[in-house]
Amino acid sequence: MSRRLGLFFTLFLSTSLLAGPAAASEWRILAQFDDAPEGLVDDGEGGFYVSLFHSGHVMQVAADGTVEQIADLRTVIGEAKGSTVGIDWDGEDTLYVAFSEYSKRFPWPAEAELSVEACGDATVTRSGLYAVTLSSGKVEPVVTRADGYPFCFPDDPVVASDGSIYLSDLSLKGIWKIDPEEKSAVLWSKDPLFDPAGKSLSGYPVGVNGIALAPDESALFGVTGGIPMLVKVPIEADGSAGKAEMLTFGYDNMDGLEVDPQGNFYLTETLRSEIWKVSPDAGRREQLGEPLQAPLGAPASLAFGDDSICVTNLNFFGHLPDDKARSIACRKLGPTLW
Template sequence: MKLSLKAFPLAALACGLFLTSTGCGDETLPPETPTGPADVASLELPGTNYYPESLTSSADGTLYVGSLATGAVVKFAPRSTSPVDFIPAGTLKGVAGVLADDSTQTLYLCSVDLTSQTPSTVQSFELGTGAHKATYEFPTRAFCNDFAFDGQHNLYVADTYGSVFRLAHGTTTLRQWARDPLLAPSSQRGVGADGIAWDGQGNLYVGMFTDSRLVRIPINADGSAGTVTQLDVPGLTNPDGMRSLDANTLLAVESGGQLIKITVSGTTGTRVVLEDGLEEPTSVTVYKDQYWISEGQLSHLLNPASGPPTTPFKLQRALAP
């Protein structure tokens, strides 16, 4: 695996910086304030069946990671390498997309059931305490996959079956916002709308996992969905989690083991591999110059005949070029 590392500079603390009238020889220096994720190449997840599907980061650099297999969410506090239970295993059937909202101190997550016995829902929890806040039900059959906010703080939800749902800011009802054949998989057992990202201006980008496609959906002035357009991105292969870097640049993972950057121009996109050799990555989150990637290894969960996964499950770090 090729993952770039860069150590954080150690603070050069001179006695004179803390000089007082009594001298500094016996002074106790103030403790270091945590400022983001740990300075390590990887972070280990608990257990032998965590199977992370998505992760997100809050403004202080805390990482939240959901488990598709156990329904748990763990968090890594800033500068910590130890996962802490945020939502205990068994609380939910499984967790797909997760997204931290600092403005309301809320973690949104996709509660899913791989057996399809329980409908998907959107759940929200207090970032600080993990206390449950609300449940949002889908008006139609859906498989909740991932989230994105727009500039008006409307929440968009990618539905694997071929839709994007919207939770308008200040409301409590999920509504189908866009439904189009371009958002659906080409086969009954395929995965359609997966990763989703807002470009910071007026568009949403959605990746189709099974069919290796990327589409763009304009957000009209009245908030409705514009025409869904497929982009030509040569080489794109099974895109999963996705984040926007700027109006024309997307960061995404491909299940084959790549972290990629997609630069969009008109109806085409240029794909550049930033990191390779990852273990079936499922999602990526951005904190300052760090990219944290979840290695889901979901093929071993969905197809037990493929053998056991590599454990412990890990998050891998890469640095912005």
């Protein structure tokens, strides 16, 4: 073998080892629940706040995995059937929780192709954004369809530094901006890039799912499900949405998104149950986990622990055995490719 060819194989092997999926030993189950967890955000104390998909319960998980229920959306939404999805914390005493009510006429997600039609069901009134006061556990609606807003599938809220809230809408294929003090909302962005327009590559005719702000809040990033990609929406000087641009593609149905202080992106894929890290310029990516080597089953939301990245296992497609399902899985973050 020539010296040049030998060097090539050495570099290839080194890169492959660095870029390969995390070994099973790097992942651990932090906590399990009696319902599937979906939304996830750190609690500032080494633990997390978690929303449970079917029950409407909001939980707190300590750093040692101890689980405590802190609120119940059922005190406000009653027996409405739906998905309790993304959550975010204002850093003080309020958690914001998205809830999407199912339609009896056009069920979602049983028939994905009917998800948009479900948005037009006038009997659906509970979909929207809710506030949980942490000190009391009290739940109150912020904005919902009962207020006249045409929410379709409210999905992932993100609290900005000025207190306003961005909220993705999976089936409307848009992003709302909400003033929690005024209890008002505007459709901030419905960029064509969010909409598969009948040409879904994942099999699900949905739009933007997980969203996250840039560290300097100059842009809002999102992951899409119908035509899976990572997108950037500039935030203009007047607060309006700029034209969205694609940063990277080549994934399957995408769900969760987080951005670290250095601008790296962390993405979840639900169908392939994979976790990816993408460089700030979107030129490099590293797989942090996949189901053959990690306890991952339709991972949904992500959040950073003290030295770890953690995900909720929605297990939407039944990938995980019962002893690992309905869980939060975590792995320590170590050296990276860049």
